[in-house]
Amino acid sequence: MHQTFDAALGINLLHANQQGAEHNRAHFDQWGIICLNVMSSPGAGKTVLLERTLAALTNEFKIAVIEGDMTTELDANRLRQYNVPVIAINTGRSCHLDSKMVAGGIHCLAHEYNPSDFDLLLVENVGNLVCPAEFEVGEHAKVALLSVTEGEDKPLKYPVMFQEADCLLITKTDLAPYLEIDISQIEANVRQMNPHVTIIQVSAKTNDGLENWFNWLRNAVQSNTAKSVMSLT
């Protein structure tokens, strides 16, 4: 004779990933690192943005990069020219980084360097506007990029990514005069679902707006330093 039961679980489907993300974040907090998860569709300009960022800020901060790609180390090699640690993670057939993969990356970093020396960890996620939004990796903030060539409607079509973003970079603005694109409409579409997001327009070609992005980063790193100082007192 069988007895049947019904047990209420109420557990998040991504419970294991979230636990891993919290574990990573605890490491970052212990080391005084601010971690940013940089996400966009393929070709929106994540890698060139990181190139500009490393060129401008490596004198101010100690930066490390985790570079997620399905295959190849092409992007990682571009960033290694800036003499910062770049840990390449090939996700194989997986279209996003998860907290376990990033844990492997920070393990490599901690093995070769003293992680407490770093201020900023930039995680370049796999180019994809869908699932990276659901898989936290332990970041303190999410940075999304949308290039002007992608069209005004993308925030409406991929809402979870744009609703979760703390900072949105509208990239390739130098191309806007050649396109039928209304940047204010991109901003309005994002603000419909995420009114408090910081929106910065940039062009890595002309360097327009990059200083605003660097200031946002400086602020993020400084607020982190302020927090760790506070927690020590």
Add this chain to the structure above:
Amino acid sequence: MHETDMTKALIATLQDWWKAQSEPKISCVHLVVGKFTCVEPLSLQFAFEVQSQNTFLEGTKLSIRETPLIAFCHHCQQEYHPEIGIQYACPQCHSPMEDIRSGRELKIDRVEYSTNTIEDTYAPNF
């Protein structure tokens, strides 16, 4: 196809629970999946059928309940249903969607299972 990773996570979580419960036979797993997530129920269903083969979940039914996207407009003091892909702001006053009340769920809600009772396993000597 991130549903394969979601399914992997689902199976791992259920396995922990199953072992803690002395490995009962699970007949049905009930999930709640919000419309404002990146999960497609049909893909999840397919991934579960494939990935549960030859595991403790072989033959287990996966039941997925979808929840609609519902937001609350603080200005109008009422709930509304944003139209995904078209309009997220409040249709009355156009305030942005800030307070999501439903639609972000990705939850293992409950599990139906059965255990053998003592009469099944105990063979009396008479």
